[in-house]
Amino acid sequence: MALLEVRDLSVSFHTPDGVVEAVRGLSYDVERGKTLAIVGESGSGKSVSTQTITGLTRGAQISGSALFNGNELLGASASTLQKVRGAQIGMIFQDPLSSLHPYYTVGWQIVEMIRAHRKETSKKAARARAAELLGLVGIPRASQRIDDFPHQFSGGMRQRVMIAMAMALDPALLIADEPTTALDVTVQAQVLEVMRTLQQEFDTAIILITHDLGVVAEMSDDVVVMYAGTVMEKAPRRTLFYLSHNPYTKGLLASLPARGGRRGRLTPILGTPPSLIDPSERCPFAPRCPSAFDRCWHERPRLDPVSHDAEHTSACWLPHDVAGGLDDPVPARGGSPVDVNPAPETQEESA
């Protein structure tokens, strides 16, 4: 049994403009000690999905299931979730300056975390543990800096503080919501390194939410690609990078700037993500997809295995018997689709 099993999670919000379906039928597993990356553009439902699991979304309609260590989190009581948050699921967020309370010292904030869940811990012991954690995430002179306020740290150091706090109680799962987005590239690598070291030391599972495929390549074991609240493709890291199937994934990979000085124009995905209010029953990516054909406009594709590989699924009406690699020509918009043989039903039995 996986540490976290999310099944058919849907989250929608009532707004004055209508119902926003932020997440539609999301499923994934997170294994102990492994890293699952959730990739997608802003507004694709990445953060909402994990915040919903931990009970941090308010005023939302939620359906589906999320089993953590065999216990259902969706619909669990506030006090149950309170005990899970922090102690069993640690969280770090995008902007480490705004995520730490500006009025309290970092030590105070870590001690608060420890003592909220382990009331028997004395203040002194909690403080010693906080200093130890700050040292562990690589903050120099940790025992002195423990009484500093967040604004006295640099961006990378603040994110280390967040990691130290999130890992304070040795949680089984760490949810890192764009942990490096607000940081300089050089600092990003250091912060990822800290996360990886701690993961190995404590055998922590990580859900890494990001839109940075470089970070995905660096960190993840498995990858979920989300678009407009749904999963487009799900695969182990290597499969995703070398044998991606979904045109959206391919578009993401193609839009990466080439490494190693090969200059050239970037290849963006044209268009903008669709509105999530009353999404129609079509493939959400169809309007931007270079390979879209008739069926894509009428039916939403399901997640089906690619090349009979149960670990690699893609929601696309393109044939599922061949996965394409990076070397595939990415068809320009309006160019000829790769293969428009609309016969994917034959593959669906294997689902």
Add this chain to the structure above:
Amino acid sequence: MLRFLVRRIVLGILVMWLITLAVFALFFIAPNDVARTLAGRQATPETVALIAHRLGLDQPIWKQYVDFVSRLLHGDLGYDYYHQTPVTQIIGAAIPITLSVVIGGAIIWLVMGVFNGVVSAVRPRSFIDRSLTVFSLFFYSMPTFLLGLLLLYFFYFRLTLRGITIFPAGGYAPLGEGPGQWVLHMVLPWFTLALVSAATYTRLTRASMLDVLGEDYVRTARSKGLSERRVVMRHAFRAAMTPIVTQFGIDVGALIGGVVVTEYVFSLPGLGKTAIDAINLQDLPVIIGIVLFASAAVVVANIVVDLFYAVLDPRVRLH
């Protein structure tokens, strides 16, 4: 921090100096002839000249100003025109009354406003939020004198008609003569002042709390598995306090100079009522004394607010 404080104090002194200039202009350059007014209609020119001489009005203006400021610095605000009582003594008698009204009222409106604001912000758009909004706007839109008179009508007049006399119709009982009478005399003025002001604080607290509750660090606090109560009080409220403290400092500072309407309605001889009476009598030294005291109160309140920032927000402390 020390430099910051020194700068604020220097600035405060500058403001006070500008106010003495304005007040001096009012006193000596105002179109009415002070000496003639004092001397009365029947006075001979010699009498007028004598009074003018006594007041130093025959001196050049700059000399008069220097004398005025130097007397001020010695704590001499002059004598009132009618009873020759030192102005400092008049103000000294009025201050405890105004302070009694302001401090008691301020505590009540702060507690009420902040409590209602926090409750509203925790459940925005709920029934309780809406009710509290209606409650506070009801009193907010009511003129102070009307609310004061209504309170008097119900809690003094109607009760007395039924033979129950709890609250007096007005007036002041010094705290020194027993706290019981003092409180009874103060309750109605306190609530008159507080109910009108509480709305501002309810709205301010609600807005500030809603702002802060949307902050990332509040999400972090929740993600740590803290109790909702702790999230709201220790994390959100702590940060939401800053604008409330600012407003509170400014309001209290301004009111210490005189709670004009409330004092008048309840016949409390505080600074506000004394000032209005002095204006009606054209008693310039008293007016000037109260204006100077009120300005000083505002200036000091602002410095105290700035000091409070440093206590509240560690980011201010370092600069």
